[in-house]
Amino acid sequence: MKRVAALWLVAACGNFQDPDIVIDLRALSIVADPPNQVVDISTTSTEADILAQLVPTTVCALTSDPSFAGGETWTMTLCNLATDDRCTDLGSDVSPQIFIGSGTIADPDTASPEPQLCATIQPNDDLVSVLLNYVENDPLMGLGGIDYGLLLEVGDAGVDPSQDIFAAKTLQVMPRIPSTVTPNHNPTISGMTASVDGSDAVTLPLVRCADLGPTNTAPLTVTTQDVVRFTPVEPPGIHEVYVVPTIDGGSQMFTEAISYQWNAGSGSFSTDSTGGSVDVFGNTPPLYTDWTPPDPTLISGVTDVPLFIIQRDDRLGEAWFEACLRVMPVTPATP
């Protein structure tokens, strides 16, 4: 269907940048650990009772800007994104905003080891004010979970802040209703395989280009005439079974679907999102994607291309993985 639709729409579509390819400042992933928390509540529970059950949450972000040589400045803020989509309604009692952290990191594309863009959310009264704001605005009063948002503002160091970009991540505190509700865990993979032009799959080293060195494993090397199929290897039990309450007082059980987002520094993907839930036609989406290296005219000599894989589950769980692809330009022989 996508192919047919594309045939019809190609004439009407603008010549936009390919979202799969990272060419300037991008926030690609935000991972919270833990991604959600479950608390026991009762009609007599107080805010202090709930606070006592919460643990600090670490939040880290993956960013990239191949067009800028330098560090990045960042700020993280908590708010209720349902009513304040940029955490900018500062000073308003409608939507409290809680400053979490800020700083400057080294160039995320070239610095080694990888700079950490991280902050910690402490369970305190500030967090409670955001949670309460959500409950007050939720028709179900938090029955399905109390969502609170984290907003990341990031920009290239020394550049006009008006050029900053924004990314948001939802975190959640769930009441243990029903009693079988369990907290989520961030997903992971056992590894990643790569198959070049249909050859036997090999393990793809999950090493950043910036971390390559004489002592590290050599990256996967391909030519500009190859097509590489990447397939994540999922460990057993990655698809967690979980329970959610229903509004009629019952519960329903689901099994997590795991999806993958693919980004690279150049080239193109056959599809930028794989895995996930069964589509409306009944297709179980494949996990793999096919990557075509950049045209030889677009690179100068042997080029290392960064690869970013973002893995997500149904319940705000997320993980990212990075790899490096070494591309050798080959010009097709003229007949």
Add this chain to the structure above:
Amino acid sequence: MLRVVVALCVLCATAWAQAKPTGVVTKAPKLVQAQAPDYPQAALAAGKEAKVKVRIHIDETGVVTGVDVVEPAGNGFDEAAVAAAMQYIFEPAEIDGKPGKITVETTINFVIEKQPEPEPAPAPAPKHDDHQGPPNHGGDTTKPVALSGVVVERGTRKKLGGVIVSIAELGLDVVTADDGSFYFHGVAPGTYKLLAVDDKYDRFSRQIILSKREALEVRLWLRPRGGNPYETVLEGEKESFEVTKRTLTRDQLTSVPGTFGDPIRVIQTLPGVARAPFGLGLLLIRGSNPNDSGIFIDGHEVPALFHFLGGPSIFNAQMLESLTLFPGGFPGRFGRFDGGVVALETRPTQTDGIHGEAKIDFLDAGGYVRAPITNDLSVAVAGRRSYIDALLGLILPAPSDGGERVVTPVYYDYQARVDYNMHEDGRLSLFLFGSSDALHVLDSDPESATSEDLDSSTKFFRILASYERPLGGDLKLTISPAWGRDTIVLSGAEAGADGPFSQLGVVTDNLSYRMRIEGNLAKAIHLDTGIDMVSRVTTYQALLPIDDTGITSTSSVNVPPTDIFRGASLLGAAIYADLGIDLTDRIRLIPTLRLDGYILDGIYRGNIDPRIVVRYKLDDFWTLKAYVGRFTEPPEPETFDSRFGNPNVGLEHGTQYGLGYEWRPDHLWSVESELFYVDRRDLVAFTDAAVMNSDGTYTFVNFDNDGHSYAYGFEALIKREISPHFYAWLSYTYSRALQYSTSTDTWHATVFDEPHVMNAVASWKPGGGWELGLRYQLASGRPMTPVVGATYDADAGAYVPVHGPADSVRLPTFSQLDARAEHDWLFDRWSFGVYLDCMNVLNQTNVEAIQYDYRYRQTAPITSFPIVPDLGVKGTW
């Protein structure tokens, strides 16, 4: 030698006006005695010729009570024409089956014909004055018929009544009967020139030779002036019950450039109607949403009038009599909508022989045939099918080896009608019509792990029965039951699967019944009352992966499809009455009361809608009008479903106000304008609110009646009514439509708000079989909400736009010129035409929407249609 020929073109009436404004002319007046006017001697001496157009007032006995000169010629011609016309005697017209007053218009031609010296007359001719028989018999009727014949129209074989047939050498004139027949008695053998004259046809002249042994029978083929004149409309006086109605005739519905013959698109050129994006056939009347306006065929509601993707009308134009737009203040017989109404009146079949039409263009082919079964029973059938599916197969790229790619959009429609004329006992008809739009897309590729097989179809049909008959007094009764079904199916599966993986089917069974009594209770009181009942049962059958927990999911949850069966029923019964009271010769008051009762899934809701219209006739040309009325609309069935909707959702209400005037300086031109204000309240709107039950569980409200909108504006129409060679109109609408947003607590423009809409339409038949037309549209761009930034949603891997104020900016102004050219060739028994209908001839780039890149930084316009030529051929017989 000069010979004076005064050509009487009586009964070539181009329009008539009933004395009773809402009656139906069931029989045209028939000229039984004509008087040739005296040629003004001074004009004759000066060699002057003239045409005098007159309006003849005929009473219920057929006597001419007055003659007005419509287009004077001077030089004594006007007086001569009036004097002659006052001597005419008619068989009276019948209105609603009874003799009634009527007015006809005709042209009396004064022609000086140069004749060669006549050959010696073969025999003394009987004197014209001796003729005592019917007007289609001439000569000495005591003698046998020597020459007889039938006058028919070229191309259509329509038999023509009222045509003057003359034997020039003998000075014998007859007027053909309704069946086109004429007879000359006692004409001696010899050579004669036979003339046939009618102001709508080219003059006919033919030499005939009468022998001694046998009578001669001839068929005279008259060619319409210009080759293919518009079929002019017979309609009542403009003054009527409806405060504002705009009626288009069949010719106007199918010849407006850029519409490809789609009546709905023609309606979109009238004032009060906003332009629909992408050429879609949406009805956007006075700021209302498309589903707030109703489409009625012979009084029964239908779901649509056009095929998918802005395709052509689902109705063969030959089946249509007229199409009327009520932009507001519509009469009580229409209900269950608070926007406007489009009413189609279908065309009864006729017993005038076998006729038909076939049409082929790039998109589809269709035809129409009607035929008499007996003298009183006739039948008509029509149909159309597209062949876009075949064409697509030629242009779509082939799939890879082992793969399959099929895209088959198919639409078709059909109509069949039977009419039985029971004369004084009334008329009975049965009408079946329906439409289907289907799309099948199959895409499989052996190199892909996924495949898609999509089926979608939208179908509906209706069976309408109608019985109408005169009642006592001046009343007419119409009884009309109807039954039909609307079906929507959408299913998806992997290629080669045994059955659908997901599916949605919506079936609505419609049963409706209308009874209407209409006519004059007294000289100054007109009644239109009746019953309007409808039963609508909607069933939903779905196989869908619905997360029914009611808990907001954070991303795409893996939910297996489940079978869902739901149903919703609407039973509506209404009684209504419009009472037209002529308080004086100038003031007409029309109070209306409509009482509606509904049972929505077993829960009763009642409603009273009072309305009042005042029309004040300043003089023969100017009329002022004002109205205020309440209009009520039931909610859509899915909104009162107990699971996905709200069983307690109530009726929507609108109050419409209007103030305007009409100016009709003559029978061809009219100017009208109107100020309007529409206040819509209790609109059904989605809400994410939930209520906590006493047991601690929750129930989602889903829908409530908190919606509120209003629209106001001004509209104007300058119209040149259709005549044999030309019609045109210029419409302009200023309109603002705003709705209240509960989420932002602000008023903002509705999605279809277009402050300025102008349409100019003109079509001309210059002669020689040509028809040329232009349409120009100019409209404000629709409002849109600006995107001022974007935030990357790390949980979804996609950017979420940050919006500015709702609907605070507009798309660029829309401008488009369409053109149409058609040429018809007339043969005796049929006609053949070639047409080119070209949309957007200047290839103007019009922006219909804005698309954004993945992070809302770059924009690109989504434009409307480029230049779209549609070449077709048609044959009519």
